[in-house]
Amino acid sequence: MTTESQRGPILVVHGGAGSLPCDEDRKAYLEGVQGALSAGVARLADSAAEAVCAAVQWLECETITNAGRGAALATDGSAILDAGFMDGITRRYGGVTGVRRCMTPVLLARRLSEDGDYGRFVGAPESDLLPELFGVDSCDPEALVTERARRIFSERQQRTEDRQDGPWLDTVGAVAVDAQGHLAAAVSTGGMSCKRSGRIGDSPVVGGGYWADNRTGACVTTGVGEVLMRQGTARRCVQLLADGLDPAEAAARSLGEVVDYEGDRRGTSGLILLTADGRVLLDHNTAEMSGGWMRLDGQAEISATWSR
Numbered sequence: 001m002t003t004e005s006q007r008g009p010i011l012v013v014h015g016g017a018g019s020l021p022c023d024e025d026r027k028a029y030l031e032g033v034q035g036a037l038s039a040g041v042a043r044l045a046d047s048a049a050e051a052v053c054a055a056v057q058w059l060e061c062e063t064i065t066n067a068g069r070g071a072a073l074a075t076d077g078s079a080i081l082d083a084g085f086m087d088g089i090t091r092r093y094g095g096v097t098g099v100r101r102c103m104t105p106v107l108l109a110r111r112l113s114e115d116g117d118y119g120r121f122v123g124a125p126e127s128d129l130l131p132e133l134f135g136v137d138s139c140d141p142e143a144l145v146t147e148r149a150r151r152i153f154s155e156r157q158q159r160t161e162d163r164q165d166g167p168w169l170d171t172v173g174a175v176a177v178d179a180q181g182h183l184a185a186a187v188s189t190g191g192m193s194c195k196r197s198g199r200i201g202d203s204p205v206v207g208g209g210y211w212a213d214n215r216t217g218a219c220v221t222t223g224v225g226e227v228l229m230r231q232g233t234a235r236r237c238v239q240l241l242a243d244g245l246d247p248a249e250a251a252a253r254s255l256g257e258v259v260d261y262e263g264d265r266r267g268t269s270g271l272i273l274l275t276a277d278g279r280v281l282l283d284h285n286t287a288e289m290s291g292g293w294m295r296l297d298g299q300a301e302i303s304a305t306w307s308r
């Protein structure tokens with residue numbers, strides 16, 4: 001997915017990279033992405049920051065995505081959530097991990113970005129104190145767990161091979177540029193299915209899972225967090241733009257470096273990239289990736305998946 005350079009507000013959303021087993025799931029992801037774009041664009045006139053958080057919050061409340069309510073379950077059968085946010089004006093960021101009592105951790109990440117000179121990262125158990133501290137709605141941990149999530153968790157527990165196979169895409173995210181030329185990025189996830197409690201992926205880690213810089217662009221990633229963190233893939237992709245590469249080249253090189261260091265594992269990552277002048281690129285080395293973009297005038301491109 002690409003767009004031509006066109007200055008002006010635009011929001012880009014993805015619902016994750018991976019594979020889906022049936023057209024029914026693809027339709028559900030398409031509806032989720034479309035809803036997130038509409039929710040985010042409704043706030044895009046306010047700011048890019050408001051737009052990306054509204055879009056990701058929508059996906060956190062969808063039960064089909066691996067974020068918020070309905071997210072993949074950890075080894076103890078609970079939903080343990082991560083999220084990140086970055087403002088391209090100041091490059092302040094917020095990252096939160098180990099969230100068990102909030103359906104919309106992206107809002108916690110946003111508040112954290114405002115609560116320090118540079119940004120903040122907060123992990124469990126302190127993260128569960130944040131909803132009340134920041135005035136964000138909290139919930140009972142069981143409210144995050146759906147019957148669909150329990151079923152998939154049970155199926156994967158019985159497997160002896162890769163537990164990441166099956167009907168789930170990964171991290172959700174959004175990037176945007178507003179009328180003032182300000183960029184922002186936001187991500188949210190339930191992490192790997194059957195992950196160990198305490199595991200931290202790329203979503204709350206600045207540079208690995210998200211990056212925004214008004215001078216150049218914004219990027220969010222999805223995939224195997226341990227590799228994306230090691231490579232600093234989101235920041236790397238934006239830096240390649242600053243080095244003079246076009247968006248397609250920057251994305252291809254960033255994802256290529258992930259594969260180079262992953263050894264024999266293939267097809268595990270994806271990203272969305274937005275340049276400061278409004279060009280959009282979605283790229284992935286997985287079987288599928290859901291996403292789309294929308295402008296204030298309603299012009300949009302939305303698809304449940306792009307297959308390479």
